Amino acid sequence: MEQMVDDSLEDAFQHRIDAEVKIEPRDWMPERYRASLVRQIAQHAHSEIIGMQPEGNWITRAPSLRRKAILLAKVQDEAGHGLYLYSAAETLGVDREALVDMLQTGRQKYSSIFNYPTLSWADVGSIGWLVDGAAITNQLALTHTSYGPYARAMVKICREESFHQRQGFELLWHLSHGTEAQHEMAQESVNRWWWPSLMMFGPPDHSSPNSEQSMRWGIKRVSNDELRRRFVDMTVPQARALGVLLPDPELRWNESTGHHDFGPINWDEFHRVVGGDGPCNAERLTRRRRAHEEGEWVREAARSWATRHVPARIEAA
Numbered sequence: 001m002e003q004m005v006d007d008s009l010e011d012a013f014q015h016r017i018d019a020e021v022k023i024e025p026r027d028w029m030p031e032r033y034r035a036s037l038v039r040q041i042a043q044h045a046h047s048e049i050i051g052m053q054p055e056g057n058w059i060t061r062a063p064s065l066r067r068k069a070i071l072l073a074k075v076q077d078e079a080g081h082g083l084y085l086y087s088a089a090e091t092l093g094v095d096r097e098a099l100v101d102m103l104q105t106g107r108q109k110y111s112s113i114f115n116y117p118t119l120s121w122a123d124v125g126s127i128g129w130l131v132d133g134a135a136i137t138n139q140l141a142l143t144h145t146s147y148g149p150y151a152r153a154m155v156k157i158c159r160e161e162s163f164h165q166r167q168g169f170e171l172l173w174h175l176s177h178g179t180e181a182q183h184e185m186a187q188e189s190v191n192r193w194w195w196p197s198l199m200m201f202g203p204p205d206h207s208s209p210n211s212e213q214s215m216r217w218g219i220k221r222v223s224n225d226e227l228r229r230r231f232v233d234m235t236v237p238q239a240r241a242l243g244v245l246l247p248d249p250e251l252r253w254n255e256s257t258g259h260h261d262f263g264p265i266n267w268d269e270f271h272r273v274v275g276g277d278g279p280c281n282a283e284r285l286t287r288r289r290r291a292h293e294e295g296e297w298v299r300e301a302a303r304s305w306a307t308r309h310v311p312a313r314i315e316a317a
């Protein structure tokens, strides 16, 4: 009997998804839908938070006040994105502290891209141009995701990511059109960030275990390979405008498909980095844990303020 009720609820749920009606926090949803969303939204939130570190390393070394102000604003935006996303995850009944703990103990993932080091100032440009460019490509599709709070969070995030991408492009443009040494710095940086940026979209469709179900539930609207292809098609003309080369001898326009062909991605490297053995995995998690410990006094102060003031406010209301 219980099974029959669940089946009919699940049918009604799938009808709503197929009719493009957003799922909201109080709506009935299959437990697997809820768990899969928590997984993806939490990984996304963790990526934004860990993603502050590579560029954050350059705030004190920005070459001008203007660049420093832009970089500070960008890194703070990423913190804000993490917070919207943790809030979206909380609407699914998970506790933020539990999610933070899963990140810090390595039980939940964050994007592979943030395990690569920022070795030169040009890396701030490459992250803005390529990493934020890849993030927007994915996140624009996610503005149509089936879960309302996640879709709405994506709209504001995408607007801010567009600014991030533009500032990265503009930074690299100046380096690329500057002295010979500056041009070389830009090119060397693009060489290092290109392939890891392509990996951000996840494994190829045929070996992506979550894709099929996530597409059926409308969590994912566009597949990993299709997003990767859109990113390549968008980025190639931008590279030309910047005057930098993309480090792929097989990259070329394919008249018959109307898209660019590109060379093979090193999936062994991807799995190694996601598995914890990238150049900066240990450093990123150690720094995050330290920041969390150092922030304990802020959480303590907020908790004691809430205990004293919130019940009084609720009574007054």
Ligand code: FAQ
Residues within 6 Å of the ligand: 039, 040, 043, 044, 045, 047, 048, 051, 052, 078, 109, 110, 111, 112, 113, 127, 131, 132, 135, 138, 199, 200, 201, 202, 203, 207, 208, 209, 210, 211, 214, 220, 224, 274
């Ligand atoms: N890194 O079956 P699929 C940003 C995992 S935000 C690490 O294809 P799915 C802003 C995947 O979780 C960047 N792990 O998985 C910024 C799964 O493992 P699981 C973050 C990855 O979920 C810019 C397994 O591989 N954006 O950059 C990665 O259907 C600059 C199998 O994969 C988002 O998170 C990876 N790259 O598709 C901040 C967007 N790819 O969980 C600062 C939301 C895959 O089964 C500075 N997320 N895996 O153990 C998504 O759209 C999806 O989760 C995908 C993966 C497309 C990332």
